[in-house]
Amino acid sequence: MYRFLLTPRWWGINVFAVLAIPFCIFMGSWQLSRFEDRVDTHQQQEDRSARAKTAAARPLERLLPVDKVTSGRQASARGRYDTGHQLLVPARTLKDKQGERQGFYVLNLLRTDGGKALPVVRGWLPGDAGTKADTAKVPAPPKGEVTVTGALQASENQGTDGVQAGGGLAPGQLGMISAASLVNIVPYEVHDAWITLTDTQAPLRAVPPAAAEGSGLDLKAFQNLGYTGEWFVFAGFVVFMWFRLFRRDTEAAKDAALGIAVGAEAEGEGQGLGQGQGQDQGQGSGVAAGPGEDGLGRDEGSGEGQGEAARAGKV
Numbered sequence: 001m002y003r004f005l006l007t008p009r010w011w012g013i014n015v016f017a018v019l020a021i022p023f024c025i026f027m028g029s030w031q032l033s034r035f036e037d038r039v040d041t042h043q044q045q046e047d048r049s050a051r052a053k054t055a056a057a058r059p060l061e062r063l064l065p066v067d068k069v070t071s072g073r074q075a076s077a078r079g080r081y082d083t084g085h086q087l088l089v090p091a092r093t094l095k096d097k098q099g100e101r102q103g104f105y106v107l108n109l110l111r112t113d114g115g116k117a118l119p120v121v122r123g124w125l126p127g128d129a130g131t132k133a134d135t136a137k138v139p140a141p142p143k144g145e146v147t148v149t150g151a152l153q154a155s156e157n158q159g160t161d162g163v164q165a166g167g168g169l170a171p172g173q174l175g176m177i178s179a180a181s182l183v184n185i186v187p188y189e190v191h192d193a194w195i196t197l198t199d200t201q202a203p204l205r206a207v208p209p210a211a212a213e214g215s216g217l218d219l220k221a222f223q224n225l226g227y228t229g230e231w232f233v234f235a236g237f238v239v240f241m242w243f244r245l246f247r248r249d250t251e252a253a254k255d256a257a258l259g260i261a262v263g264a265e266a267e268g269e270g271q272g273l274g275q276g277q278g279q280d281q282g283q284g285s286g287v288a289a290g291p292g293e294d295g296l297g298r299d300e301g302s303g304e305g306q307g308e309a310a311r312a313g314k315v
Contacts, residue, residue: 004249013245020238028231031224038221041068045211057149060118066154066193072209075152075195079112081120081141085186087174088138089121090129092162094205104129106204107174107194108141109186110148117186119177119194120148123204129173139201150195151209155179160210 004010045068057074064070089105103126109117122141127134155178158165164175174181179190196207 002250002253004253010249013242017238017242021235024231024235024238028228028235031228031231035221035224035228038224042211042221045072060112060152060191060193060195061114063152064191064193066152070152071154072211073152074149074198076147076149077110077112077118077195078145078147079110079118080145081143082109082111082117082186083141083143085109086138086141086172087185088129088135088172089174089177090169091164092124092207094124094126094207096205101126103127104134105177105207106138107177109182109190110146111188116189116191118148118191119182120150121177121194121196121207123197123200124207125204130170137203139204148195148197149199150197153177153194153196153209155192155194 005014055074057076060075060077063073063075085108087107089107091102092105093100093102095101103124105124106122108120108122110120111117125134125137127137129135156163156176157178158176160176166175169175174185177194179192182190196209198206200206
């Protein structure tokens, strides 16, 4: 009954199932581990951020380059503000007790003793960076040599929230805080990092540090969780289709063993049988004699029949 499993067709089905099911389980497990890693990294980043708020600031040079470990750490740097290149970063949102409000960052470059300048976000103001009434509220940066302390941040990119990488900004505005976007604005080198001040001048408000890229529970993390479910569903579908094909061919083998014809073959045999019976009936009706006829088709009342009866009487 199960000899069909040795056919080339079923050899192909079995090989495919044996290879596909472990592969789907492996890929689902891998995606699940990626999601768990992101959850652990997110928790570690939150713990580091909580410790960084109370930890003592460290010199900027000791924390560079910025990575997942140093992002959000308190860094300190000493230098002078470049008052001739104050920049506004428009369309930035800040959450407070009133909800999310639209505003802009105030950014100045700190010329350090090391030669490179450090972008410093001095704070956030509500309003429009293109309106004179709102920009007039920006306080002037401190003069002379100062020491700044704030949360270290990695350079922004096109995928960072609030970044305007399409251009079309007015002079004095910056769409993305990065060394690459500042290279054509200032005539000196810039660190590939920036800090957001903890203590700000009124009416500026401190900008909270953002989590390091790839360390939060973002959309990519939940995509990994979704892919996990998809791979396990694929494995279950392969098992389901194998059993469905196996059951169908098993039932067909049982019917063949019992001599049960199926489909069009059985229907064709029924039609042939009916036609044979009809032909037999037609031939029998053609040979039978009608009323008043003998077996040779002659009429009993004809002259030939009467003559034969007369001769029989004479004898």
